[in-house]
Amino acid sequence: MYKYNDFDEAFVRERVSQFRGQVERRINGSLTEDEFKPLRLMNGLYLQLHAYMLRVAVPYGTLNSAQMDRLAHLAETYDKGYGHFTTRQNIQYNWPELKDVPNMLSDLADVGMHAIQTSGNCIRNVTADHFAGAAADEIADPRPVAELLRQWSTDHPEFQFMPRKFKIAITGSENDRAVIKAHDIGLRVRDRDGVRGYEVIVGGGLGRTPMIGKVINDFLPEADLLPYLEAIVSVWNRLGRRDNKYKARIKITVHEHGIDEIRRLVDERFAEIRPAFTGVDQDMLREIEAQFKAPDFKTASTDGYEAARLANPAFRSWTDTNLTEHRAEGYAIVSISIKKHGATPGDATADQMRVMAELARKYGHDELRISHEQNVIIPHVHKSDLPALYADLRAADLATANIGLASDMIVCPGMDYCALATARSIPIAQQISTRVEELDMEHDIGALKLKISGCINACGHHHVGHIGILGLDRAGVENYQITLGGDATETAAIGERAGPGFSADDIVPAIERLITGYIGLRADADETFLEAYRRLGAAPFKAILYPEAKANAA
Amino acid sequence: MPRAFTPKVITSNRLLEGDAVWFTTQNTWSGDIQDAEFLTDEAHADLRLLEANAQNGIIVGAYLADAKMGEDGPEPTHFREEFRTRGPSNYAHGKQVEKV
Numbered sequence: 001m002y003k004y005n006d007f008d009e010a011f012v013r014e015r016v017s018q019f020r021g022q023v024e025r026r027i028n029g030s031l032t033e034d035e036f037k038p039l040r041l042m043n044g045l046y047l048q049l050h051a052y053m054l055r056v057a058v059p060y061g062t063l064n065s066a067q068m069d070r071l072a073h074l075a076e077t078y079d080k081g082y083g084h085f086t087t088r089q090n091i092q093y094n095w096p097e098l099k100d101v102p103n104m105l106s107d108l109a110d111v112g113m114h115a116i117q118t119s120g121n122c123i124r125n126v127t128a129d130h131f132a133g134a135a136a137d138e139i140a141d142p143r144p145v146a147e148l149l150r151q152w153s154t155d156h157p158e159f160q161f162m163p164r165k166f167k168i169a170i171t172g173s174e175n176d177r178a179v180i181k182a183h184d185i186g187l188r189v190r191d192r193d194g195v196r197g198y199e200v201i202v203g204g205g206l207g208r209t210p211m212i213g214k215v216i217n218d219f220l221p222e223a224d225l226l227p228y229l230e231a232i233v234s235v236w237n238r239l240g241r242r243d244n245k246y247k248a249r250i251k252i253t254v255h256e257h258g259i260d261e262i263r264r265l266v267d268e269r270f271a272e273i274r275p276a277f278t279g280v281d282q283d284m285l286r287e288i289e290a291q292f293k294a295p296d297f298k299t300a301s302t303d304g305y306e307a308a309r310l311a312n313p314a315f316r317s318w319t320d321t322n323l324t325e326h327r328a329e330g331y332a333i334v335s336i337s338i339k340k341h342g343a344t345p346g347d348a349t350a351d352q353m354r355v356m357a358e359l360a361r362k363y364g365h366d367e368l369r370i371s372h373e374q375n376v377i378i379p380h381v382h383k384s385d386l387p388a389l390y391a392d393l394r395a396a397d398l399a400t401a402n403i404g405l406a407s408d409m410i411v412c413p414g415m416d417y418c419a420l421a422t423a424r425s426i427p428i429a430q431q432i433s434t435r436v437e438e439l440d441m442e443h444d445i446g447a448l449k450l451k452i453s454g455c456i457n458a459c460g461h462h463h464v465g466h467i468g469i470l471g472l473d474r475a476g477v478e479n480y481q482i483t484l485g486g487d488a489t490e491t492a493a494i495g496e497r498a499g500p501g502f503s504a505d506d507i508v509p510a511i512e513r514l515i516t517g518y519i520g521l522r523a524d525a526d527e528t529f530l531e532a533y534r535r536l537g538a539a540p541f542k543a544i545l546y547p548e549a550k551a552n553a554a
Numbered sequence: 555m556p557r558a559f560t561p562k563v564i565t566s567n568r569l570l571e572g573d574a575v576w577f578t579t580q581n582t583w584s585g586d587i588q589d590a591e592f593l594t595d596e597a598h599a600d601l602r603l604l605e606a607n608a609q610n611g612i613i614v615g616a617y618l619a620d621a622k623m624g625e626d627g628p629e630p631t632h633f634r635e636e637f638r639t640r641g642p643s644n645y646a647h648g649k650q651v652e653k654v
Binding site for chain 2 (some may be wrong): 026027029032033047048049050051052061080094095097098099344347368415416417427430473476477480
């Protein structure tokens, strides 16, 4: 894992001390809110419906145990004993008081963490595949490059006044688990005849105008990455619409000018700035890579693991859903579900955080990851340790076996917390997952991505859910629109709106009809919801959702 | 024809704690909407909003929110404002348990 050097350490400490002064001046009246707001946003501090909210960065989703312990400490000391893992691999605290925030940031700095680039019109924290460094299908660990991008983007002098925020995601595998096609820039590590490079995708995004990103460069040599990205951001910084915040993101710039024109402008800018990159960045990348060296994997017998699987059906079920193939022999990637049925998706208590930290220390080479799907990953666990790890997870109420299933939903905070929300998301998710558990069908239903956003900004990624739910305010009443057929992976697609929205009372039965109705539509038990939708089209699914419309037409 | 003015209250969030508060006739801020000044005249409401926002050192960004008069004082009419009087629905946190 990356360890702060003296420069990073001094930089973060300096920011904490600056913010401490800014908070003091706001409280003593020297700063107005108009003056203070941009300063607090630069440090991840929002004001929400009921309280302040501090969004802490977990850069590219990677944590060690000491950092996870520190997140627990923050939850306990300054909040109500829990934290919320978000769809951008961050963690949010929902109840801090203004005067405590400098101390929170200082406590974070002690373990090499911060809340920088989690808000405002900057290049936000780079997100990455949550199985980075562990996945069997990986060409290369994307995190060193993500860290290089972090160092390049933090306080970049050219990008201090951008039209809007800018999000970069990176994956090191063919299989896209980082939703790279729905980011301002998406990067995929490629290997062409032994030469390392990147596919560069630009202009994706969700929100009110969802767009799938377009390939601007299908093979960018590794050493050209920083100047090329700098050229993209630079071109957008000049062309991007500052007159209308809804048209300011690069997806609109690409859409308005066309990918070919953007490519031409980027190439032109790239030719101009490339000579200034003398290779120092590549030297730095090599140093960073050395810090992301894989742990020393052990060799041990997996007989005990296989025996435990046979002996314990609950353990077997958990291993079936919550494990992913690891690149090292005898190892598995463990996904800890933060989606217990009926609970708030993404919320973990301080005690649970400590348990996860301890498990990573004991069995996981001290590494953890946060996924954009709001779960926690212990990426390197030898299979011989899984029975003991599972027992500890059960004791901490963290053993829900539902990864990738209907109740493993992405859900934004919605109007229970967020000042921008137009409807609630969390209670809808709680009701759906409770109902899914009652029906006891989700293992039969199989792979299903259900995603809920409480407003058009789409933090809950509803556009790319196989089933998406969007909460809206319709004439002063919460209303929920369903989209179908979205896909967040390498075969990314924006879901189509199914029809009129549903009331808060009707949305859960509608989802139940949909997922149980799909069973009758699928060709066989192996055909997933998305595959069935792609084969059959929207019509039979709409007929299930709107039976009265079908009756009226008959 | 201009739209008729609907009754309002002035609401904001406290600077230090961030919790929702309402502006009273006494120029103070209460954590209970029922203590809020009930505003039925548009010109008066606009004036009161200026006075509320002048208390920049106590609150953050006051605004007018629709309200109706109930038995014990003003009540919210929109669900967003109702949630602000109560707290989140997933936990017993906020005003629903920390009664002012």
